[in-house]
Amino acid sequence: MTRRRAELVLGAFALGLLNAASYSPWSHWALSLIALTGLFCLMHIARSRGASTVMQAALAFAFGMGWLGAGLSWLFISMHDYGGMPAPLAALALILFAAYLSIYPTLASAIAWRWCADRGPLRLALGLAGAWTLAELARGWLFTGFPWLALGYAQIDGPLTGLAPLAGVFALGGVATGVASLCASAIAIISRHRAATGSRPISPERARPDRTPRDALITAATAIGLLLAPLALPSSDDWTSPSGPVLSVRLLQGNVPQDMKFRPERTLAAMQSYVGLVESGDAALTILPETAWTIPFERTPPALAQRLDAHVGKGHAVAIGLPAFTLEQKRELRDDWRLTNSVLLLQPGGATDRYASAPRYDKQHLVPFGEFIPWGFAWFVNLMQIPMGDFGRGAPIQPPFAVGGQRIAFNICYEDLFGEEIRAVLLEKTGASILANVSNIAWFGRSHALPQHLQIARMRSLETGRPMLRATNTGMTAAIDAGGKVTAKLEPYTVGALDVSVQGTSGLTPFTRLGNLPILLTAIAALALALIAPRRIGPSSA
Numbered sequence: 405m406t407r408r409r410a411e412l413v414l415g416a417f418a419l420g421l422l423n424a425a426s427y428s429p430w431s432h433w434a435l436s437l438i439a440l441t442g443l444f445c446l447m448h449i450a451r452s453r454g455a456s457t458v459m460q461a462a463l464a465f466a467f468g469m470g471w472l473g474a475g476l477s478w479l480f481i482s483m484h485d486y487g488g489m490p491a492p493l494a495a496l497a498l499i500l501f502a503a504y505l506s507i508y509p510t511l512a513s514a515i516a517w518r519w520c521a522d523r524g525p526l527r528l529a530l531g532l533a534g535a536w537t538l539a540e541l542a543r544g545w546l547f548t549g550f551p552w553l554a555l556g557y558a559q560i561d562g563p564l565t566g567l568a569p570l571a572g573v574f575a576l577g578g579v580a581t582g583v584a585s586l587c588a589s590a591i592a593i594i595s596r597h598r599a600a601t602g603s604r605p606i607s608p609e610r611a612r613p614d615r616t617p618r619d620a621l622i623t624a625a626t627a628i629g630l631l632l633a634p635l636a637l638p639s640s641d642d643w644t645s646p647s648g649p650v651l652s653v654r655l656l657q658g659n660v661p662q663d664m665k666f667r668p669e670r671t672l673a674a675m676q677s678y679v680g681l682v683e684s685g686d687a688a689l690t691i692l693p694e695t696a697w698t699i700p701f702e703r704t705p706p707a708l709a710q711r712l713d714a715h716v717g718k719g720h721a722v723a724i725g726l727p728a729f730t731l732e733q734k735r736e737l738r739d740d741w742r743l744t745n746s747v748l749l750l751q752p753g754g755a756t757d758r759y760a761s762a763p764r765y766d767k768q769h770l771v772p773f774g775e776f777i778p779w780g781f782a783w784f785v786n787l788m789q790i791p792m793g794d795f796g797r798g799a800p801i802q803p804p805f806a807v808g809g810q811r812i813a814f815n816i817c818y819e820d821l822f823g824e825e826i827r828a829v830l831l832e833k834t835g836a837s838i839l840a841n842v843s844n845i846a847w848f849g850r851s852h853a854l855p856q857h858l859q860i861a862r863m864r865s866l867e868t869g870r871p872m873l874r875a876t877n878t879g880m881t882a883a884i885d886a887g888g889k890v891t892a893k894l895e896p897y898t899v900g901a902l903d904v905s906v907q908g909t910s911g912l913t914p915f916t917r918l919g920n921l922p923i924l925l926t927a928i929a930a931l932a933l934a935l936i937a938p939r940r941i942g943p944s945s946a
Contacts, residue, residue: 409455412449412450413462415446416463416466419442419446420469420473421470422442423435423470423558424471424474425474426558427553427856428852433562433563436555442588443464444585444589447464448589448592448595451517460514461513463513465503465509468507468509468510472506473499475852476498479848483498486847513536516531516535520532520934525590525623526626528589529582532581532582535927535931536577537574538931541920544574549822557573557856557860559576560866560888564631566634566638568866568867569638569639569915570914572915572920574920582630583630586627589623590627593619593623640865640867640869640887643911643914644869644909645909646909646910647910647911648809649808651807651808651810652808652905652906653687653688653689653883653903653905656681657881657901659898660878662846679708688719689720690720690721691723692723692875694816694842694877696726698726698727700726700743701728701748713750716750723805724747725746725842725844728748743796744797745767745770745816746767748763767816768797771817801829810908811837815840817842817843820841823863824920826864826868827916827919830912837909838870839868839871840875843875844878845876846877858874858880861884862889867916870886872884878897879896883906886907886909891904
């Protein structure tokens, strides 16, 4: 690789780092647009120097490595600090995972630049937006999916937010890609025009007379219009309306260190702490985090179970994250001890043995390597010391919990990444009026995984028009309203209880009704139009 090409690749990697900084906790929507525009400018520069499509792909791959490698660097903590994997192997695993995820934007860029680059700025923008959106949809689906750091999350507080209730997070990312492509094309047109009219020699193919400032102005104006148009769209509040009585909820945060969580003495101390926090409140519903209990509820020490039973008997409901025996095992009296990652609801009016009759939610989208072992990767899981690494799977659709006149649909940990699955329970006849997430991401220490996860939860509220409650072990424990705004939260890495009042909602946003289908079809149409439309659409090519 020549020095000039190496400089371009390093520049793309640096822009990827900038894109990683556009997500929480730094979080500014403009950073992502700047990073993407910079990437596409580098691709224009490479093309002007005669580089092939392979160079465009290399730039996209370097960008992806910076973006996804830095943005997901907290995975190293889980593998090394808590999983016990040697540091070199953990670092290598992170690099290989980032490389795998970077394949998606790499292929998308190669397709768009190979067949759309010489057909005009609008055609290139359609090609890049369509291809990148399809790539992100694929990344969120293949091999159980991992759409963390999808481009749309960086736009959550920007002018594109209005797209969320219409077509979801991937729509925001697709439009952002198109805007960035148009901005880069406008810059390229101006640069080429200056080169053509300056004193430097220029080759005939670079000195086309139709590359004028007027073309750049039209291209830039199109980008600005595309960026600002969603401001006129209805918000999620316009698609839904308040439903049922206001519900009082207490969200608990135990702050149990991950390296202590599964020690028997710490398990008992955590249970005692949680029971004390439950008893000190009078909310209609108290929610404990994922695996607040590290043992099935039936093994709860009798004294603690009696205290919980007394609290529930006074008219309060308690939702506890815990491992539970699979339903098949309970029915068939099996003794193979397979567990599900679950939320158990203790509520007034239950049977004497509240565990036997209690409603529960079983996690259905399991985490590879953490909750199930992908075929052929047992050796990799064995390198880490992760308790309970092979869970049973819950049903795709599970009824929400009825508490205080509201219907609450639970999801566990990274299940809230999958908007298609979240919306499914809202389409049922007894659809949920409130969403709730319980998480334990202490696996990732004091890292940016926590605020990133809160950002993801906010997007689910924007898409569905439902409030989201979050009870976590170390953070971010928070209440999010139906418009995606955080109304209250606890400081991370502290023990505490957050008392909030939540108004449920009813009604369906377009995204809730149709899911990712509209953006999938739009992305296919955009890419198809870019590939088969007449040679030139809009201003002359850049």
